[in-house]
Amino acid sequence: MPRRQDITKLLAPEAIGALPRHVGIIMDGNGRWARARGLPRSKGHHAGMKALRRAVEAADHFRVEALTIYSFSAENWARPKTEVDYLFSLLRHFVRRDVDDLHRRNVRIRIIGERGGLPEDISRLLRHCEELTRANSGLTLVVAFNYGGRQEIAQAARQLAEKVARGEVRAQDITPQAIGAHLHAPDLPELDLLIRTGNEQRLSNFLLWQSAYAELVFLPEYWPDFDALSFQRALLEYAARERRFGGLKEDPRKVGAPAKASQGG
Numbered sequence: 271m272p273r274r275q276d277i278t279k280l281l282a283p284e285a286i287g288a289l290p291r292h293v294g295i296i297m298d299g300n301g302r303w304a305r306a307r308g309l310p311r312s313k314g315h316h317a318g319m320k321a322l323r324r325a326v327e328a329a330d331h332f333r334v335e336a337l338t339i340y341s342f343s344a345e346n347w348a349r350p351k352t353e354v355d356y357l358f359s360l361l362r363h364f365v366r367r368d369v370d371d372l373h374r375r376n377v378r379i380r381i382i383g384e385r386g387g388l389p390e391d392i393s394r395l396l397r398h399c400e401e402l403t404r405a406n407s408g409l410t411l412v413v414a415f416n417y418g419g420r421q422e423i424a425q426a427a428r429q430l431a432e433k434v435a436r437g438e439v440r441a442q443d444i445t446p447q448a449i450g451a452h453l454h455a456p457d458l459p460e461l462d463l464l465i466r467t468g469n470e471q472r473l474s475n476f477l478l479w480q481s482a483y484a485e486l487v488f489l490p491e492y493w494p495d496f497d498a499l500s501f502q503r504a505l506l507e508y509a510a511r512e513r514r515f516g517g518l519k520e521d522p523r524k525v526g527a528p529a530k531a532s533q534g535g
């Protein structure tokens with residue numbers, strides 16, 4: 271459960287300055303958090319699930335429109351089977367325990383990533399979350415599960431190639447907008463802020479396309495220690511940044527989101 275005192279200590283959204291519409295989080299450091307306490311890695315993942323609840327609550331407080339969380343990467347299959355199994359069972363647990371509550375709070379859940387190759391019950395649960403919350407109008411929580419940015423872009427390229435082969439699309443119409451429109455969730459707002467915890471400064475194949483102009487904030491704390499104040503710290507850092515999108519600071523007409531608000535760039 272979220273730590274109440276964190277939420278009450280937060281600034282009002284209006285006090286932050288420019289707020290991101292779409293935040294992505296690479297939730298990293300569960301294993302090191304556990305090791306530092308002499309605990310098995312699974313305890314770190316379990317504590318990480320609680321941090322996720324705090325992150326959702328904070329995103330809601332700051333009226334973020336979309337929060338995309340990196341939950342299991344396409345490369346995480348390289349971990350020992352026991353750990354992969356544990357991460358899957360944690361997802362089952364999270365869905366069973368939290369989905370109704372998220373639904374009540376008007377959260378819309380969406381999933382990005384490769385569905386093929388997942389255990390059948392997991393696919394079913396993911397579909398259930400999406401269908402149950404489809405009509406909700408509050409925070410969109412995008413769960414990147416079995417997700418890889420390169421895989422997502424390759425999948426978009428494949429779909430476009432098939433359309434070219436069928437004569438539906440001309441090769442010269444394969445623009446950044448066209449590729450953006452074939453990503454897993456093309457209608458989300460542009461990714462504004464990407465947070466990574468755990469003191470690593472890399473993308474690890476997360477939202478490669480979408481992060482073209484995202485502001486990157488790296489936090490030293492391990493994911494299980496992330497709380498509403500960590501989220502606020504990242505937002506304050508974001509508000510202090512100057513986004514130029516290749517334009518010049520001096521000319522306000524050139525500053526701001528690219529012409530299209532979708533991920534098509």
Ligand code: IPE
Nearest residue numbers: 297298299300301302303341
């Ligand atoms: C992030 O924590 C959770 C997942 C990748 C699922 P890690 O498990 O990567 O933790 P560290 O990086 O080993 O500390």
Ligand code: IPE
Nearest residue numbers: 296297298340341342343474
């Ligand atoms: C990224 O963290 C994946 C998730 C948070 C789900 P990793 O721990 O897998 O990334 P690397 O291996 O350190 O780059």
Ligand code: MG
Nearest residue numbers: 298299300468
């Ligand atoms: Mg890690």
